[in-house]
Amino acid sequence: MARVLKTADAAAPAADAPAAAAQGGQELSYGLLPQVLGYHLRRTQVAIFRHFSRTVAAAEDITPGLLGMLQVIAANPGLGQSRLAEAMEVDRSTIVKVVDQLEGRGLIVRQPSPHDKRSHCLRLTDEGRAALRRMQALMLQHEDEFTRVLTAEERRCLIDLLARLHGRTNPASRS
Amino acid sequence: MARVLKTADAAAPAADAPAAAAQGGQELSYGLLPQVLGYHLRRTQVAIFRHFSRTVAAAEDITPGLLGMLQVIAANPGLGQSRLAEAMEVDRSTIVKVVDQLEGRGLIVRQPSPHDKRSHCLRLTDEGRAALRRMQALMLQHEDEFTRVLTAEERRCLIDLLARLHGRTNPASRS
DNA sequence: TATTGTTATACTCTATAACTATA
DNA sequence: TATAGTTATAGAGTATAACAATA
Numbered sequence: 001m002a003r004v005l006k007t008a009d010a011a012a013p014a015a016d017a018p019a020a021a022a023q024g025g026q027e028l029s030y031g032l033l034p035q036v037l038g039y040h041l042r043r044t045q046v047a048i049f050r051h052f053s054r055t056v057a058a059a060e061d062i063t064p065g066l067l068g069m070l071q072v073i074a075a076n077p078g079l080g081q082s083r084l085a086e087a088m089e090v091d092r093s094t095i096v097k098v099v100d101q102l103e104g105r106g107l108i109v110r111q112p113s114p115h116d117k118r119s120h121c122l123r124l125t126d127e128g129r130a131a132l133r134r135m136q137a138l139m140l141q142h143e144d145e146f147t148r149v150l151t152a153e154e155r156r157c158l159i160d161l162l163a164r165l166h167g168r169t170n171p172a173s174r175s
Numbered sequence: 176m177a178r179v180l181k182t183a184d185a186a187a188p189a190a191d192a193p194a195a196a197a198q199g200g201q202e203l204s205y206g207l208l209p210q211v212l213g214y215h216l217r218r219t220q221v222a223i224f225r226h227f228s229r230t231v232a233a234a235e236d237i238t239p240g241l242l243g244m245l246q247v248i249a250a251n252p253g254l255g256q257s258r259l260a261e262a263m264e265v266d267r268s269t270i271v272k273v274v275d276q277l278e279g280r281g282l283i284v285r286q287p288s289p290h291d292k293r294s295h296c297l298r299l300t301d302e303g304r305a306a307l308r309r310m311q312a313l314m315l316q317h318e319d320e321f322t323r324v325l326t327a328e329e330r331r332c333l334i335d336l337l338a339r340l341h342g343r344t345n346p347a348s349r350s
Numbered sequence: 351t352a353t354t355g356t357t358a359t360a361c362t363c364t365a366t367a368a369c370t371a372t373a
Numbered sequence: 374t375a376t377a378g379t380t381a382t383a384g385a386g387t388a389t390a391a392c393a394a395t396a
Contacts, residue, residue, distance in 0.1 A: 028247070028250070028251045028254065028258065028262055029247075029250040029251055030246070030247060030250060030262070031246040031247060031249060031250035032246055032311060032315075033243060033246055033247070034334075034338070035334070036314070036318060037223065037318055037321070037322060037330070037333065037334055037337075038220075038223050038224075038227065038239050038318065039239075039243060040334050040337035040338055040341065041216065041219055041220045041223060041337065042220065042239070043264075043337070043341040043343060044216055044337045044340050044341040045213075045216045045217065045220055046264065046341070047340065047341040047342065048212065048213050048216060048340070049213075052213065063362090064213050064214075064217070065363080068208060068214060071205070071206040071207055071208055072203070072204075072205060072206060072208070074206060075203075075204035075205060075206035076203045076204055079203065080377075080378090081377070081378065082376080082377055082378080083203065087203055087205070089218075089221065090363090090364075090365090091364070091365055091366080092377075092378070092379090093364090093365075093366080093367095093378085093379075093380080094363075094364060094365075095378090096378070096379060096380085097363090099378095113377095116372080116373075116376090116377080117371080117372060117373085117377095118370095118371065118372045118373070118376070118377040118378065119372095119376090119377055119378080120377080120378075136207060139211070140207075143211060143212055143213065146212070146340070147212060147340065149339050149340065150336065150339065150340070154336055155212070157332070157336070158212065158333065158336045158337075159209075159210070159212055159215050161325065161329055161332070161333045161336075162212075162215035162216065162218070162219045162333075163209070163215055164324050164325065165219050165222065165223070165321070165322065165324065165325070166215065166218040166219040166221070166222040167222065168218060238385090240385095240386080255354075255355090256354075256355065257353075257354060257355080265386090265387075265388090266387075266388055266389080267354075267355070267356090268355085268356075268357080268387090268388075268389080268390095269386075269387060269388075270355090271355070271356060271357085272386090288354095291353090291354080291395080291396070292354095292394075292395060292396085293353070293354040293355065293394065293395050293396070294353090294354060294355080294395095295354085295355075
């Protein structure tokens with residue numbers, strides 16, 4: 001578990017308005033927002049999504065969401081759609097279109113389950129495995145670029161703090 | 176600027192599939208995802224959004240986005256819509272509906288600008304100021320609850336790392 | 351010409367509810 | 374009864390393109 005070292009004490013910022021920020025070329029105030037975690041989370045997610053779009057998506061026409069699904073299917077061959085939905089914490093009905101898209105692009109197949117005629121077993125095709133390898137390489141490069149402003153330790157610490165907040169244990173930091 | 180102290184070296188996790196995770200009650204694998212910052216960002220944002228919905232939104236019928244806009248308007252009286260759009264990094268056309276909603280609820284007004292007949296000056300109403308005070312109190316409580324699993328230093332460190340990533344300077348940590 | 355606010359439109363992501371075929 | 378997948382539908386949230394009024 002990474003820990004954090006305080007160096008500079010964050011001076012409490014003035015929470016009120018900067019008199020006349022509205023007209024001139026002055027900088028405008030964000031009020032309490034800079035102290036709000038949710039604000040920084042959203043800003044960071046928008047930034048990383050745009051970086052992903054310019055790098056990974058530009059080359060491979062994929063979204064972070066679809067690539068995540070593809071990775072989970074690859075890591076769990078034969079997974080059913082309902083269990084995939086649970087894993088990604090989205091509704092079963094949302095998964096249908098995701099799987100439609102990945103199957104439509106020839107990256108995965110829906111196979112009939114040998115044990116349950118209602119269920120589909122999801123598996124990557126050969127093409128899907130090749131595409132995943134390419135996409136993962138691009139994605140790791142994109143993440144490296146995006147986090148270039150952080151040290152490796154800071155990056156690990158950040159992931160660790162986020163993992164603690166969203167509650168899923170982070171296998172990468174189990175000692 | 177907060178720094179980070181390494182304590183446990185994160186052992187590189189196996190990136191490949193866990194043989195037969197698909198059928199039984201076994202735990203399923205997330206592949207490379209636990210090493211991916213974007214994945215943890217999204218997960219955390221979903222978690223904090225749900226917490227916000229159960230706490231702040233349940234009491235005041237507001238979204239994080241609308242509350243953020245309200246705070247920026249409050250902090251910059253007389254702000255125009257285009258500058259608000261720039262500040263929040265969304266399109267001007269997106270702002271229109273946001274302002275419509277806030278105005279429709281009586282929280283802000285569009286006033287004609289004295290200097291530019293095209294432009295609207297956005298201002299909080301008395302009711303808007305009162306609502307903002309209530310909402311901010313709830314929001315700060317919500318953030319405290321959500322980050323209860325972190326120490327105050329860890330929370331500051333997290334915000335600092337995120338602020339560095341999305342590039343906006345974080346006024347709360349200027350020494 | 352450029353900018354402010356606006357409208358019409360569309361796209362993505364997501365959820366709810368109801369359906370079918372199994373179990 | 375309950376579950377797996379599906380469909381129809383709707384609601385956010387966002388963007389693009391074009392427009393009128395004004396700068």
